[in-house]
Amino acid sequence: xxxxxxxxxxxxxxxxxxxxxxxxxxxxxxxxxxxxxxxxxxxxxxxxxxxxxxxxxxxxxxxxxxxxxxxxxxxxxxxxxxxxxxxxxxxxxxxxxxxxxxxxxxxxxxxxxxxxxxxxxxxxxxxxxxxxxxxxxxxxxxxxxxxxxxxxxxxxxxxxxxxxxxxxxxxxxxxxxxxxxxxxxxxxxxxxxxxxxxxxxxxxxxxxxxxxxxxxxxxxxxxxxxxxxxxxxxxxxxxxxxxxxxxxxxxxxxxxxxxxxxxxxxxxxxxxxxxxxxxxxxxxxxxxxxxxxxxxxxxxxxxxxxxxxxxxxxxxxxxxxxxxxxxxxxxxxxxxxxxxxxxxxxxxxxxxxxxxxxxxxxxxxxxxxx
Ligand SMILES: [Fe+2]
Ligand SMILES: [Fe+2]
Numbered sequence: 001x002x003x004x005x006x007x008x009x010x011x012x013x014x015x016x017x018x019x020x021x022x023x024x025x026x027x028x029x030x031x032x033x034x035x036x037x038x039x040x041x042x043x044x045x046x047x048x049x050x051x052x053x054x055x056x057x058x059x060x061x062x063x064x065x066x067x068x069x070x071x072x073x074x075x076x077x078x079x080x081x082x083x084x085x086x087x088x089x090x091x092x093x094x095x096x097x098x099x100x101x102x103x104x105x106x107x108x109x110x111x112x113x114x115x116x117x118x119x120x121x122x123x124x125x126x127x128x129x130x131x132x133x134x135x136x137x138x139x140x141x142x143x144x145x146x147x148x149x150x151x152x153x154x155x156x157x158x159x160x161x162x163x164x165x166x167x168x169x170x171x172x173x174x175x176x177x178x179x180x181x182x183x184x185x186x187x188x189x190x191x192x193x194x195x196x197x198x199x200x201x202x203x204x205x206x207x208x209x210x211x212x213x214x215x216x217x218x219x220x221x222x223x224x225x226x227x228x229x230x231x232x233x234x235x236x237x238x239x240x241x242x243x244x245x246x247x248x249x250x251x252x253x254x255x256x257x258x259x260x261x262x263x264x265x266x267x268x269x270x271x272x273x274x275x276x277x278x279x280x281x282x283x284x285x286x287x288x289x290x291x292x293x294x295x296x297x298x299x300x301x302x303x304x305x306x307x308x309x310x311x312x313x314x315x316x317x318x319x320x321x322x323x324x325x326x327x328x329x330x331x332x333x334x335x336x337x338x339x340x341x342x343x344x345x346x347x348x349x350x351x352x353x354x355x356x357x358x359x360x361x362x363x364x365x366x367x368x369x370x
Pocket of ligand 1: 223224252277278306
């Protein structure tokens with residue numbers, strides 16, 4: 001699912017191509033170094049012609065065979081005749097206007113990649129789950145787009161996705177949701193969808209109101225928004241992360257704070273879930289070292305579901321633990337986590353049929369989310 005970005009030297013600062021690595025795993029190749037080896041199994045090539053020199057273009061033309069088999073998009077300015085002629089001289093490429101809205105380049109790349117997330121869903125996925133999966137993916141992509149462009153977060157789409165996920169989880173159950181999200185090509189997106197689903201299930205199990213459950217699901221969808229400032233080639237890296245990459249990833253709650261501070265359309269509770277989900281009750285978490293009552297029940301719930309998901313999901317660079325082992329690990333974290341919530345997660349996962357998690361009795365309703 002990787003794309004290759006080709007430019008003569010570093011990508012120009014104002015090139016829209018710089019935004020693509022936040023949507024797809026991408027590799028930058030210098031125009032003079034294009035070869036079968038550097039292109040590897042890249043599925044789409046995007047060429048930035050801004051500031052390309054004759055020497056660079058000549059080298060690219062000479063090695064054209066290496067990308068001849070994959071779709072190629074050339075970014076040009078129609079006002080710049082030289083660029084248009086250069087693109088024509090390269091051969092069979094499609095051209096896109098550099099100054100057009102970034103969403104056009106994004107949509108075209110996605111189409112060429114055939115990145116239709118629903119195509120690979122298991123055949124027996126219930127229709128409500130398919131719809132919820134579609135809309136929550138659409139929301140995550142819009143979230144990434146608003147992060148790239150600094151534009152408003154599409155709260156209506158977020159609420160619709162939460163509503164549909166809540167309906168799907170209630171009728172089709174956790175197993176159907178898990179079966180769908182596991183097929184996602186990006187481990188990062190799959191993680192977010194799992195956390196949102198599990199958090200919604202746990203909130204429901206705790207007897208929290210439907211409105212709060214949907215807010216928790218929305219919070220789950222937004223919780224790692226800060227990761228949208230980190231290229232997918234780092235987030236979805238199959239090898240071991242370097243120290244610098246680990247440091248960068250650990251900064252995502254701070255990126256989230258920065259991205260959400262001016263977003264008045266997002267509720268304070270959802271912002272907290274995104275900024276504080278790595279805080280621990282004993283004050284040893286990050287970014288602010290908050291402790292005890294300063295961490296709300298909604299945030300505690302996201303934290304528990306986030307860690308459980310990270311432990312149990314399959315990622316190439318880390319060990320995957322069975323659910324029971326992961327639960328024991330959460331228990332072993334003792335005062336860092338809300339252990340009542342950990343116990344409820346255990347009773348939800350192992351005490352009942354997961355396909356039809358029912359609500360707790362009325363007397364426990366609303367206790368934690370109040
Ligand atoms: Fe996170
Ligand atoms: Fe997370």
